[in-house]
Amino acid sequence: MPKIMSKITPDSPRPPGFLQSLMCFCVIVITIAGGLFGLGISLHALMFVCLLWVAVNAYFLGYGYPQIRELMTSALTRAMPAIYIFILIGMVISSFMHSGTIATLMYYGLSWLSPGLFLAVGMLLCALMSVATGTSWGTVGTLGVVFIGIGAAMNIPLPLVAGMIVCGATFGDKMSPISDTTNLAAMSAGTDLYRHIYAMLFTTVPSFIIALLIFLVIGMYYGEENIVLVEITSIQLALSTHFSLMPVVTLAPLLLLATLSIRRVPAEVTMSCSIVLAALIAIFYQGLSPIFVLNALWENSPGETGIDTLDSLLGRGGISSMSWTLLLAIMAIALGGILHGAGFLASLLAGIIKRVQRTASLVATTIVSGFLGNVAMGEAYISIILNCQLFKTKYAQNNIESAVLSRSVEEGSTMTTGLIPWTTAGAFYAATLGVDVLDYAPYAFFNYMNAIVAVVMAALGIGLLTPKAKSITAK
Numbered sequence: 001m002p003k004i005m006s007k008i009t010p011d012s013p014r015p016p017g018f019l020q021s022l023m024c025f026c027v028i029v030i031t032i033a034g035g036l037f038g039l040g041i042s043l044h045a046l047m048f049v050c051l052l053w054v055a056v057n058a059y060f061l062g063y064g065y066p067q068i069r070e071l072m073t074s075a076l077t078r079a080m081p082a083i084y085i086f087i088l089i090g091m092v093i094s095s096f097m098h099s100g101t102i103a104t105l106m107y108y109g110l111s112w113l114s115p116g117l118f119l120a121v122g123m124l125l126c127a128l129m130s131v132a133t134g135t136s137w138g139t140v141g142t143l144g145v146v147f148i149g150i151g152a153a154m155n156i157p158l159p160l161v162a163g164m165i166v167c168g169a170t171f172g173d174k175m176s177p178i179s180d181t182t183n184l185a186a187m188s189a190g191t192d193l194y195r196h197i198y199a200m201l202f203t204t205v206p207s208f209i210i211a212l213l214i215f216l217v218i219g220m221y222y223g224e225e226n227i228v229l230v231e232i233t234s235i236q237l238a239l240s241t242h243f244s245l246m247p248v249v250t251l252a253p254l255l256l257l258a259t260l261s262i263r264r265v266p267a268e269v270t271m272s273c274s275i276v277l278a279a280l281i282a283i284f285y286q287g288l289s290p291i292f293v294l295n296a297l298w299e300n301s302p303g304e305t306g307i308d309t310l311d312s313l314l315g316r317g318g319i320s321s322m323s324w325t326l327l328l329a330i331m332a333i334a335l336g337g338i339l340h341g342a343g344f345l346a347s348l349l350a351g352i353i354k355r356v357q358r359t360a361s362l363v364a365t366t367i368v369s370g371f372l373g374n375v376a377m378g379e380a381y382i383s384i385i386l387n388c389q390l391f392k393t394k395y396a397q398n399n400i401e402s403a404v405l406s407r408s409v410e411e412g413s414t415m416t417t418g419l420i421p422w423t424t425a426g427a428f429y430a431a432t433l434g435v436d437v438l439d440y441a442p443y444a445f446f447n448y449m450n451a452i453v454a455v456v457m458a459a460l461g462i463g464l465l466t467p468k469a470k471s472i473t474a475k
Contacts, residue, residue: 008379009214009227009386011060012062013058013061013063013342014061014062015061015343015346015347016048016057016061016342016343016344016347017347018347018348018350019346020057020157020344021239021344021345021347021348021421022342024053024054024057024339024344025339025348025372025376026051027053027377028050028054028335029375030051031049031050032046032047032422035049035050037198042420043328044327044328044331044351045224046380046381047328047332047335047422048331049333049427050335051331051334051335052334054131054338054339054342054403055068055338055346057084057342057344058071058338059382060344060441061268061342062177062274063342066195068338071278071337071338071340071341071342072334073113073337074337074341075095075333075334075336075337075338075341076330076333076334076337079329079379079381079424080332081180081267081268083136083326083329083330084268085137085233085267085271086326086329086424086428087319087322087323087326088267088268088271088272088275089138089141089271089428089432090135090139090297090317090318090320090321090322091271091275091297091317091318091319091458092138092142092257092275092278092317093141093142093145093300093316093317093318093321093432094297094300094316094318094321094391095253095274095275095279095296095297095317095393096124096254096274096278096289096316096318097254097296097300097314097315097316098278098279098282098286098293098296099159099250099253099277099278099279099282099285099286099305100243100245100249100250100281100282100285100286101250101253101254101278101281102142102145102146102149102230102244102314103239103242103243103245103250103314104247104250104251105146105147105251105254106146106150106235106239107145107236107239107240107245108247109146109147109150110348110447111236113251115155115156115219115222116132116219116220116222117216117219117220118147118150118151118154118156118219118222119156119160119161119164119215119216119218119219120148120212120215120216120219122143122147122151122161122164122165122168123165123167123168123211123212123215123446124145124168124212125143125168126139126143126144126164126165126167126168126169126171126172127167127168127169127171127172127208127470129143129166129168129169129170130169130170130171130172130173130176131171131172131175131176131363135173135180135261135267136166136169136170136173136178136418136425137425137428138261138267138271139165139168139169139256140165140169140428140429140432140433141173142167142254142257142305143165144165144169144429144431144432144433145316145432147161147164147165148162148165148433148434149223149310150162153235154222155222156222158433158434158435158439159435159439159442159443160218160440160443161435162429162433162435162439162443163440163441163442163443164215164443164449165433166418166429166440166444167211167250167444167445167446167447168217168441170414170418170444170446170447171208171446173414173417174204174410174414174451175197175204177194179195181380181381181384181410181413181414182196182197182410183407184381184385184405184412185375185384185388185406185407185410185414186403187389188384188385188388188404188406188409189235189392189402189403189405189406189411190388190392191401191402191403191405192403192416193211194404195401195403196406196407196439198403199401199403199404199407199463199465200407200410202407202421202457202462202463203407203450203453203454203457204450205332206453206454207446207449207450207453208446210445210446210449210453211445211446211449214445214456215445219302223273226429233265233314234307235307235310238305238306238307238310239305239310240272242303242304242305243286244286248276249281249285250285252277252281253275253277253281254274256270256273256274256277257270257271257274260274265344267413270323276333276353277370279293279294279297285424294318296318297318298318298319298320299318299319299320299321300315300316300317300318300321301314301315301381302314303315303407316432316434318447321431322428322431323390324427324431327377328378328422328424328427329378329427329428331378332377332378332379332422332423332424333378333424335376335378336376336378336379339376340386345373345376345386346386346390350390352365352369353365353390353391353394356394358462359398359400359458360455360458360459362391362394362395362398362400362458363404363408363454363455363458364455364458365391366387366391366405366408366409366412367408367411367412367451367454367455368412369387369390369391369412370383370384370387370408370409370411370412370416371413371416372411372419373386373387373412373413374413374416374417374423375420378420378422378423378424379417379423379424380413380414380417380423380424380425383409383412383413383417384413384414386410386411387409387412387413388405388406388409391405391408391409392405400464400465401465403465404463404465405433407454408454410453411450411451413453415448415450415451416446416447416451417434418437418444418447419437419441419447419448420437420443421436421438425454436438450459457469
């Protein structure tokens with residue numbers, strides 16, 4: 001009798017069934033979508049409601065409150081590096097503003113870029129920086145902010161500019177050998193890092209080229225319009241008046257950021273060193289008060305150039321500017337901790353995986369699963385780990401190399417996380433660029449084009465690596 005009773009105690013919760021998991025997930029999606037777009041309810045409040053809903057479902061599975069809290073705490077513990085970066089990015093942006101780093105890039109960017117080539121060249125520059133640094137967030141927080149300012153000066157719609165920035169930044173986040181998601185996907189799928197990157201070349205490069213051509217064609221439309229040279233000249237004059245713009249000095253923090261990232265110095269250390277250098281330049285080169293610079297690291301203030309859009313841009317950054325995003329990220333990660341730890345996602349996907357037979361269908365299911373994981377958990381890291389675990393056996397059964405699994409997981413998780421408003425990446429991009437996710441998402445051509453290309457190529461049998469093919473290559 002005691003043995004029977006022990007099976008229903010809170011210490012031994014049971015796994016959820018498929019229908020319960022499906023209902024749990026559907027209620028989350030309906031609550032967020034309906035509340036946000038239909039009723040205009042705060043996203044944070046909706047996330048709290050979803051947390052309560054999932055917690056109640058976990059309780060009826062046999063989880064006690066201490067266990068539910070531990071599921072949330074464990075997820076937050078795993079996500080602490082991302083939370084640290086949230087805080088540091090706010091200070092990076094603020095310090096780069098006052099050191100003249102952003103002003104220098106804007107000043108010379110306005111001289112070198114034309115409206116016709118701006119979108120295509122901007123995408124390439126963002127891609128190069130994100131490959132070099134391994135972080136899409138750092139690229140969006142630096143070059144992204146610059147391009148938003150330049151795009152506004154050239155009268156190019158900001159959602160279009162933001163979409164271009166996200167495309168370029170995501171390319172490096174997916175392809176860079178020093179990117180955390182790239183390493184995480186390879187590790188979780190059990191494949192070699194460079195084999196994983198090689199596999200991604202088959203689908204990522206064609207998708208990137210297609211997106212680049214699209215931006216080139218769109219840019220030609222804006223290239224036909226006359227630039228208001230007076231406005232650009234006034235912005236350059238305002239920047240040169242309020243900042244000393246010697247690139248050797250002002251670009252040093254950005255160069256340090258890229259150099260340390262390439263040398264694989266931890267992101268927290270890299271950003272901290274760049275913040276310190278930028279603050280020193282702001283104090284000793286730009287002549288700002290140390291008290292002002294240190295206070296700006298917490299809460300930046302608008303510039304005083306007399307140009308409203310420029311003043312607003314120069315006032316971005318600071319830890320406080322990331323509070324909305326950071327709080328949303330904490331709640332989303334806690335929600336994902338319960339969904340993952342209690343087995344809701346595993347139960348939901350297990351029934352679907354069994355029914356998948358064709359290779360193209362398997363790739364498509366993996367990509368969709370990564371997207372749904374981001375929607376449910378608000379964080380690509382957990383989605384990458386979970387989906388590699390869920391699909392690993394199926395790929396092995398179909399004699400498909402694990403590098404294709406890691407590639408497909410990234411195409412579902414890494415590529416879509418910035419297109420969902422409540423994910424950590426989506427919220428960060430929106431807060432940093434000042435453009436809502438749903439406004440720039442239609443223009444993030446590369447991010448969703450990659451999934452389409454991947455499925456089409458799988459259906460055609462192109463780029464599918466098999467364990468046998470790998471051994472032949474090795475010989």
